[in-house]
Amino acid sequence: MSKPKYAVIVEYIKDKIAKAEWAIGSQIPSQRELASQFQVNRSTVITALDELMADGLIEGVAGKGTIITNNTWTLMGRHAAVNWNDNVALGIHQASMNMVQEINEAESDPHFIQLSKGELSPDMFPLQTMKSIVRNVSEKLIPFGYEEPQGNRFLRESIADYLSERGVDVSPSSVLVVSGALQALHLISIGLLQQGSTVFLEKPSYVQSLSVFQSAGMTLKPIPMDAEGLRLDMTSPVKQKGKHVLYTNPTFHNPTGTLMPEQRRRELMAVCEKQQLPIIEDDVYRDLWIDAPPPPSLKSNDNYGNVLHLGSLSKTLSPGLRIGWVVGPESVISRLADLKMQSDYGSSTLSQLVAAEWLASGAYDDHLGHVRNDLTIRRRAVLEALETYLGDDAEWEIPRGGFFIWVRLNAAHHTGRLFQKAYARGIILNPGSIYAAPNGQYIRMSYANAGLEELEEGIYQLGQLMKQG
Amino acid sequence: MSKPKYAVIVEYIKDKIAKAEWAIGSQIPSQRELASQFQVNRSTVITALDELMADGLIEGVAGKGTIITNNTWTLMGRHAAVNWNDNVALGIHQASMNMVQEINEAESDPHFIQLSKGELSPDMFPLQTMKSIVRNVSEKLIPFGYEEPQGNRFLRESIADYLSERGVDVSPSSVLVVSGALQALHLISIGLLQQGSTVFLEKPSYVQSLSVFQSAGMTLKPIPMDAEGLRLDMTSPVKQKGKHVLYTNPTFHNPTGTLMPEQRRRELMAVCEKQQLPIIEDDVYRDLWIDAPPPPSLKSNDNYGNVLHLGSLSKTLSPGLRIGWVVGPESVISRLADLKMQSDYGSSTLSQLVAAEWLASGAYDDHLGHVRNDLTIRRRAVLEALETYLGDDAEWEIPRGGFFIWVRLNAAHHTGRLFQKAYARGIILNPGSIYAAPNGQYIRMSYANAGLEELEEGIYQLGQLMKQG
Known part of the structure; x- marks a missing residue:
């Protein structure tokens, strides 16, 4: 049984890359040229190129055509025995893993309202004390x-x-x-x-x-x-x-x-x-x-x-x-x-x-005092906003510390859908599925990171999205 | 077939430890008591205790008798699938591994003359510049x-x-x-x-x-x-x-x-x-x-x-x-x-x-200039000392940079023996066997770490030891 035609093209290009005859960054022949060389339809060439793109070996670059982006190391990597992300994917649902990646990217995007990030707001960073402690360390x-x-x-x-x-x-x-x-x-x-x-x-x-x-x-x-x-x-x-x-x-x-x-x-x-x-x-x-x-x-x-x-x-x-x-x-x-x-x-x-x-x-203890004050204010603001905008659609316990409120949506809602809608509005939240929560009803909401106004705005928006159903 | 008597005692004590009936730090019964309890000779008890000591579960402490030093975590560790040191031991000779441990310990002991350490001497640490750079970082x-x-x-x-x-x-x-x-x-x-x-x-x-x-x-x-x-x-x-x-x-x-x-x-x-x-x-x-x-x-x-x-x-x-x-x-x-x-x-x-x-x-480039000057002086001193004290017993190439001279001893000598004798005199050197060198004739000698006088003294002593044969 002979190989499908597209696979022959894939093999041919992989071989060129592996032998470094086609260097990284160089342009591969056009679809037309490949179609003619292998005597196949253009759609067969496209199938082959799609596979190579999926493998990360080539890439379409505007104004440069299709170029080679990869090499021996990556060819090796594709076979690597240990792929930690694969292992994670075994543990939790694949869809959540894509979500985790979206969340990770959005967490470093300052345009998003962070209802997700488990990290103190930069407002709480004790800059003056940190500077003086680093200076003290330099002197000693x-x-x-x-x-x-x-x-x-x-x-x-x-x-x-x-x-x-x-x-x-x-x-x-x-x-x-x-x-x-x-x-x-x-x-x-x-x-x-x-x-x-x-x-x-x-x-x-x-x-x-x-x-x-x-x-x-x-x-x-x-x-x-x-x-x-x-x-x-x-x-x-x-x-x-x-x-x-x-x-x-x-x-x-x-x-x-x-x-x-x-x-x-x-x-x-x-x-x-x-x-x-x-x-x-x-x-x-x-x-x-x-x-x-x-x-x-x-x-x-x-x-x-x-x-x-x-x-x-x-x-x-x-x-x-x-x-x-x-x-x-x-x-x-x-x-x-x-x-x-x-x-x-x-x-x-x-x-x-x-x-x-x-x-x-003792600077650490002083700092903790400030952080606790700030978290008290933030927790109150978020609880009030939740009551006002999500009171009919969700329930939660009051946390006694830490960063998070675990919000349970009423049965009419699903966090997967809510996540996507909120994301489209520039709000990032952590669906419970990431933590293997029992069903699609939970959100982990952080009151530690976003500004007070952003926190209220974000929860208001969530309320609106949920009213839309 | 029944277990050997000493194994019954080992089992009994392990079980006491595992169940935490005998807490860590507590004293176990005396040899006499155990011999009587199990109706065995004292030598059987000693065999059992030796095994438990080898397992790291008990330890003789002066004035306190034999005490329990271990617990569930360590019991677990004994079975652990990954033991990196075991893996290393597969790669190189077991005896060298013990040497590696001796070297590691001696390298943090300031009483030893370090002909071994692949680390710049603290004399070369650019303290004033480091202080001012850390202070600059604190300000920014x-x-x-x-x-x-x-x-x-x-x-x-x-x-x-x-x-x-x-x-x-x-x-x-x-x-x-x-x-x-x-x-x-x-x-x-x-x-x-x-x-x-x-x-x-x-x-x-x-x-x-x-x-x-x-x-x-x-x-x-x-x-x-x-x-x-x-x-x-x-x-x-x-x-x-x-x-x-x-x-x-x-x-x-x-x-x-x-x-x-x-x-x-x-x-x-x-x-x-x-x-x-x-x-x-x-x-x-x-x-x-x-x-x-x-x-x-x-x-x-x-x-x-x-x-x-x-x-x-x-x-x-x-x-x-x-x-x-x-x-x-x-x-x-x-x-x-x-x-x-x-x-x-x-x-x-x-x-x-x-x-x-x-x-x-640009501070790094300035610093490198000083380091090169210093290494030039050190290399010269060590080469002179080698010529003077080891000229008849060894040969070497002049390194063009880095920290190390690879010294080959003449056939009459063996680095394993030399290592032990030098160690006894407070001199630490790295035998080539650690690096899977082909035979017992090599030493890696570092001119980067010890002071100039120590370097000369160390090489003089090596020469003396080799003259003794």
Whole structure:
């Protein structure tokens, strides 16, 4: 059986590219020429070119015809064994992944109203203090090279003090400095978990939209939540020891905003200790409480080294510092530090020194006071706007801290459609499907990023769109 | 068939630890008590405890008896599927790995004379300029959050200018900022290469002592070198396209110091283009020339997007900045940027701004002038000392730049023995076996790190040890 004619043309052009006879940036023969060379209809040539375009090998460029855009590296890439995005796509619905890309692009487009972005507004960036802290660091600078594997000692001491004020007693040798909590999850999944192990996690969950566990060969097992967080009656007894782990975000949960009360925390710890289920506690929103400080972290009640505790300055100060931490038993931390050295030789010294100065000088606590005031105002404005414009069409709980309100649309609406309509109006929102929420009724709404007027305008527009049906 | 008695004791104690009935830090029963409980000899108990110690679960602590040092996380870790060090051990001799650990520890011990460390001496750290650049950055600071996926635009522009001065014409969109060249290798091996593919590389090679390719499932295929670098007659024709890649360090090669001349570079490019073998060019030592600027990089003659080019500020300025770059075809760079975002959300903004300021202000070029002067003096001193104290026992080539002299001991000597004796005298050196050098006759000697007097003292001591035989 001979190949279809279009495939012969595809093969021919790929070969030219692979052999570098046709260089990158050069123009390929016209459709007419190819049709004549291969004695086929022009439509067959177009089919061939479409396939090459889909492969990313050629591209139509205005005024230049069709040019070659690709090469050996990309030819190689097409076969690559590990494609993290593919792995993500296995975990959540493909359509949501396209949405995630649209959202990512829109999040860096200042023309969009950001009802989505889980990042403090630039208005809240403490510019003057940051400048003076960076200047202080410059004055105290001594020659620096590689840091210790677990991170700069002054920073680790500052983190230990910070944690001790929050009820977690650890020594600096139990702390690993990482470039943000995401890196911590990577190191844990590569260094501690085994392929085929199960990661229990809240449903919905933020990490559902990340590839970190799936790309390391883990299976996700979502556990339903109620108003107090993870439902303990839903955790099935764990059979194989050393095969499973619980990832949880009990404090101002992303995306639902849920705060797990103290009693549930105690019960959770007891269940996990009994089942020997180690816990990864993602605690990056703790400092963003609005009404009252949250109950102590799981780590603060961990007598058996069962909890790896993640914190970060990305949510509260700036993600540009790329400073977070993992706290746990020394033997585990030292293994993670080893992996961190093997992957990037440690985090930036300057960032570590600046982070340490923020924590140790007390400037961080002052800054948190301002952030809390601001978040209080923003939360109130958004709740009022929701009541006014979406009161008939949706319901929600009042979050006690963090960035997010988890809005449930009434049955008549669907977030997929709403997302597209809002997008067309220049409003970006996060549909719950990204977090594997149970149906198409949820929106994660951030009150942290857009300006107050924009927040109100965006919610007004959503209300209008929903009235249209 | 029943279990051996010692195994029953091991099982019993592991179970106590796993169930957290015996908490971490607590003392286990005495040997006498265990012997009595299990009705066995004390020697059987000792066998059991030895196994538990080897597993890292218990530890003898002076004055406290035997205590439990471990927990669920570590029990899990013992089974972990990915153990990067194990992977490394497959690649090179196990004995060298222990050496690598000894070296790593000794390198952070200021009491050792560092004939090993591939890092500029703290004497060469440009402290005053670094202080003033960090202060400048503080003054110009604006609120910062996540950077663009490929890195801060100002830094990428500065890198493009820097490369253009070195004959590589690229736009900022072909540059990816990474946290050092090692991270670049990780991203490449995860994102572009496929499991089971072959990485051709120089023998000896620095990456042989890293796990980066092996842990991603690649096979290393070493190619012998001569005085001009990679021997082209030894590269076997590559059969399967898209399966192989060449990693090379043609400029002031680590560990041999070899500089590939222009003609060999042209031939190498021609061979690789013909065989469609993409190249990873590690060019981190380029700026450290002593006698004359090196020939243009492979990348500067790359017409087909065949070369991924790695650079860094770690060798020339400070590894603590954690700033390096990869340059290549835009489609490839954008894929690597995507993976970088998925692994750590980008490099530190402060480090990127400081690096950009170094490059753009001209301070970096001034600094390189000082470094070259200093390296010239150091190289001369070390060559003189070698002539004086090792002239009868070893031979070497004069390196034209970089940090290293590749010293070949005469047949009567063996670096393994020499390493141990030198170590005992407080001198740390890098035996060639770490780099998969062909026999036990080589030492990589760094003239970059120790003080001049220490360098001479260290080489004098080596000479004495070798005279002893």
